[in-house]
Amino acid sequence: MARAAHALQPLHRVLRWVASGLVLPGFFAACGPSASLPRARQLVSGNGGELVRGCEMAGDLLDEAQGRGERLATVRLWIDCLRRAGRLDRAERRLGERAVDGATLYGRALLALARTPAALPRAVKLFAAAGERWPDQGEIPYRLGVVLLADEQPERALPHLRRACKLEPMAACEVALSHALLDGGDVDRALAHVHRMVELQPRPPDLKRGRALIRRLARRRRRVPQSVAAPYRQAMAQLSTHDRPALALSQAKALVADHADVGALYTLLGLAHLRLGNTADGVVALREAIHRDPEDPQPHLYLAVIYQSQGRLEDSAERYRVVLRLDPLQPRAVIGLGEVLRQLKRHREAASVLDRLVALEQGSHRSLRLAARAHLAAGQLEASRRHLVRLLEREPGDYEAHLRLGQILAQLARDDPGRRAELLSQARRHADAARAKRPGDPEVEALQHRLASAP
Secondary structure, three states, X not given: XXXXXXXXXXXXXXXXXXXXXXXXXXXXXXXXXXOHHHHHHHHHOOOHHHHHHHHHHHHHHOOOOOOHXXXXXXXXXXXXXXXXXXXXXXXXXXXXXXXXXHHHHHHHXXXXXXXXXXXHHHHHHHHHHHHHHXXXXXXXXXXXXXXXXXXXXXXXXXXXXXHHHHHOOOHHHHHHHHHHHHHXXXXXXXXXXXHHHHOOOOOXXXXXXXXXXXXXXXXXXXXXXXXXXXXXXXXXXXXXXOOOHHHHHHHHHHHHHHOOOOHHHHHHHHHHHHHOOOHHHHHXXXXXHHHHOOOOHHHHHHHHHHHHHOOOHHHHHHHHHHHHHHOOOOHHHHHHHHHHXXXXXXXXXXXXXXXXXXXXXXXOHHXXXXXXXXXXXXXXXXXXXXXXXXXXXXXXXXXXXXXHHHHHHHHHHHHOHHHHHHHHHHHHHHHHHHHHHOOOOHHHHHHHHHHHOOO
């Protein structure tokens, strides 16, 4: 009980994630929530009268929800709303009247935790019973795993999270599993699940928790002794904040002389050399940093950039891949590797890598543009088209997106006689939009001439 009470704040954070739908939204997507459920979520996110109406709407939906996944989502929303409104007694009465099934037991578990974290043992039993009733629902073992993880019981959380991720792979589940594995000391598998998370359409909260794992790992790996930490920070500040690379170099040399086994000091030394134009000395120092601490992604990243600038593309790609093995969420390494693969004419690989950037940056303008170009170079027209459509949703007046979409649609029209008229019509609209942005541009003129002569 004392352990559960100690976990008061973490468990309350979990309950807030539960209610907001940010933890595992995908478990319910396949069930097709009713039109009223999104509205109820919107109301519950408010305060005052909106919150009360949200509670009432969620309560009404308890008997209308279709499918197990939607029923679990509705119960979760309803209980959190009543918790925020201070009306949990209503949940207890209503759940006591309902037939006992997976959703009822799941709701009772959430209700127990909403009342007090000291009810954790009872909640665990209720989650387990709910899972026995509805063994096909990944949400139930996922929620149990997250609660145990928040209570600092990663070993108990692991089997539940593994089961949840197997039942329905979701980014939120993968990142929770990665934290549990890291707590258990399994670094390689933890990173493997962060990689998996990126492939499963992560949402901002998933990426935030993934980056938190990378920071945790970095703290574990950091091997700057306490006695060196202050002068190390001072030397780094001379380099990065005060723009005094010569002074930083002098301080780094002194630190390395006294602490020759600390890899981070060689990275600092290498960066100072690079800022002063001493590329050869910088490379030597960065290699020494890797020798001392091969699990630090920073020297690998700097070497990758140097090799790329020197035209050593295969060596650069190898270093970028090491960075991404150690830090799967490093956008600089993703962009760098994508560019190197493009220079090597390995366009399909580049496109696959840059799709990762789209996930990491949540469909930013930059990521969509780079990925669309890579897919186009690889001849993957449909994939390029999808990225360009998303780009135009963000930036309706983007010249390049209109131009490339016009070109892609013209090509697709040639290859698909059944949809030729429709595709050509779309291509002409994009060509006109591109021409409006840059009248007289040779590429636009060529596209419009091609479309005008199309049958």
